[in-house]
Amino acid sequence: MAILTLEEVKTWLRVDGDDEDALIGMLVGAAETYLHNAVDVEFDGTNQLAKLYCLVLCADWYENRDLIGSQPSDKVRFTIQSMLAQLQHAYSPPDEEDAL
Numbered sequence: 647m648a649i650l651t652l653e654e655v656k657t658w659l660r661v662d663g664d665d666e667d668a669l670i671g672m673l674v675g676a677a678e679t680y681l682h683n684a685v686d687v688e689f690d691g692t693n694q695l696a697k698l699y700c701l702v703l704c705a706d707w708y709e710n711r712d713l714i715g716s717q718p719s720d721k722v723r724f725t726i727q728s729m730l731a732q733l734q735h736a737y738s739p740p741d742e743e744d745a746l
Contacts, residue, residue, distance in 0.1 A: 647690040649678050649700050658701045659708055670708065677703040684730055687737045695736075699729045 655670050656662075677700040681689065689696035702725055 647688060648674075649681070649689050649691055649693070649696050650674050650704070651691070654697075655701065655704050659705060670704070673704045673707050674700070676707070677701075681730075681733070685733050685737060687733075689733075689737075695729060695733060699726070699733060702726055702729070 652667060652671055652674065655674055656667075659670065661670065678689075680703060681696060681699055691697060706726070
């Protein structure tokens with residue numbers, strides 16, 4: 647399930663027009679995958695903290711495109727780490743026993 651819509655991210659980034667839709671869409675997919683890999687939980691658009699986490703990642707990656715692949719910028723590093731810790735500890739993947 648998707649956490650963000652393209653329009654939500656474009657509004658967050660203050661991007662008008664459709665010129666960068668492919669790039670923004672790729673960032674959205676990467677942010678949602680990053681979160682899923684870190685927490686191993688499927689979030690959807692109803693979890694506001696997951697949405698904000700992905701929006702912050704997308705904004706940092708969009709604004710610092712030349713630095714993608716490096717650590718998040720110093721401005722957002724603490725915010726991202728704090729939100730990810732909360733998401734990791736507040737939500738846990740289903741127990742294997744529950745799946746049986």
